[in-house]
Structure formats: C-alpha cells, structure tokens
Amino acid sequence: MTYQLFSGTGTTGTAAKPTRLIELTSGINRSVSTGSALILASVRATDAGHGVTVNNTTGEISLPAGYDYYVQASIEIDRNANTESFRIAFTDSGGTEITAADGGFDCVYEWHSSRTTNNVPNFTLSAVYVSKNPLSSIFLKCMSMTSGSVMTKETSIIIVQVAKS
Amino acid sequence: MSYSPIQGSNSPLFWAYNSSAQTGVQVGDTFEVDTPREITGHISGGVILDATSLVYGEMQTSGTVGELDKVQTNFLLNSQAEGRGFQVATNKADAYDCDDGTYAKSGTGNQFLRYNATQISPAPTMGSGVDQTRIFGFRVQS
DSSP: OOBOOOOOSTTTOOOSSOOEEEEEEOSSOEEEOTTOBOOOOEEEESSTTOOOEEOTTTOOEEOOSSEEEEEEEEEEEEOSSTTOOEEEEEEOTTSOBOOGGGTEEOEEEOOOTTSOOTTOOOOEEEEEEEESSOOSEEEEEEEEOOTTEEEOTTOEEEEEEEEBO | OOOEEOOSSSOSEEEEEOSSOBOOOBTTOBOOOOEEESOOOEETTEEEESSOEEEEEEEEEEEOSSSOEEEEEEEEETTEEEEEEEEEEOSSTTOOOOOOOEEEEOSSSSEEEEEEEEEEESSSBOSEEEEEEEEEEEEEEO
C-alpha cells in the first residue's frame, strides 16, 4: 500500500488520488433535539472527485471507499436554557455511536449548578471520527439535547480524505 | 519550508487515546494515552513519533469537587515544550468536555511526545478527573 501526495499542478490538481480537504457546512441555523442528525449539506473541497456526499434530509455523510479519513466536527450549539447540557457523537447508519475503539470521539457540554454563567458567548466543541477502515456511511447526531436548542450556522465539519492504493 | 502529507506505507493519520479515566493530575504530570492507533511507538505517557508530525491534543474531563479547574497544557517533545492549550473543567459529576487542546509540530521522527499539564488552578492538583485524553496526528514531510 502506498499513500499518495497531492501531486497535481496549480490549485486544482491533476493527481488521480490526491489528499483532499472537504468542508461541510449548513449555512443556516437548525433546531436540534435528542436523536437529531446535524445536517451539513453544503460541500466545498480542495479538489473535485472526492465523492463525499451529504443527504440534505437525513444528514447522512457518505464516505467513498479507498481512503483513510479524519473527520472533525466543530460544533456550536445555542442551548434552549442556560442550565441545559448536551452530547454529540458520530454514529453508524443504524444510529449506534461509534466508540473510541472504532475511531469515534464524542463531545460533551454539561452545565454545572454552582456557577451560573449567563450571557456568555457560545463556544465550539469538537467531535472526531478517524479511521483507516472507515464506515461508508456516518451521521453526526445529538445523543442528548433538549428540544429548543439550535445548531448554529457556524458549525462545520472538515474531512481529510487520504488516498491509498 | 512547506509541509505536505507524507507519502509511504504508513497512513499520514495516527491517533491515540486513554482507555480509562485519570485522576489526581498535578502540574507537570502527563495526560496518559495508552491506546495508540496507526503508530507503533508507545511508552507510558506518550508516543514515539516515527516521522515529522503535526499533533493536536484534547481531553474530556469530569469531576465531583466543588471547584472549577483551569488547566494549561502543552506538548513535550523530548522534554522540549511545544504548543500551548487551555482547558476548563467543571465541578460536577459526569461533567464537561475538552476541546480546547493544543498543537505540536515535531521536527523529526523518533521524538517522545507527551501531553502535559503545565499549570492548574486554583489548586495544583486537578480536582476533576480526566475521562479521556486524545491526540490526533498527521505525518508530514517537509
């Protein structure tokens, strides 16, 4: 097996299998609750031909075979109340969370009762899926989230797609 | 100097995480990563980089004590400080996240990389536990 560099010319490249960066965004704020998939269906990439697609209804992220993947989500949530907590993770197509043993790393925010922090800016959390033997289909899902919360349009996913042959 | 993903038989990607919770972290301690993936060099507390790499580290914390831990971190590459990061851990059981991490860039391979606590406040020992430490690396060539 040989991993290949981006070996194209200029900014578009001509390599058969370049390493690519792919960005997924939403462009709009979306209401979310427990079980919701984060839908980030606007796709930009450093190079055409990556084959990554996102279902604009379900949020399913399809990852073509033949690559290693590093998928990092940068997530901003407007919670419906200051006292709310949430957790977000990558799941397989059946909705089962991908655990650390399989390259899935969740993100958690838990409000704590003794120090109220009103009117503070949102911060971003990151969830990661990384694999040499990636699933063909993944979701970024709210494992726990109170109704009325909102995924902001600042949320994004960056995918590093590494070619191998 | 410019960097591009490394070409060769190893994936450019590697990562490692800690399989169990860690408690009582003090200033100068290392956040353990006992489960390496796609990197063979591992010894207690860190990994042996096999190529020039860019690495990002973060941790997920929890705790039961009544204080708000603030933790400054960095990487150590063969004991040389590299990168800085900041973490706030909460005071409640099953608390909080990570995500504020730090980056390191190794100049060559064969460097021992550790993710380290450099400053903890208000006490010099974290009252919060560390549920999981994670590092994500990219082998590059320059």
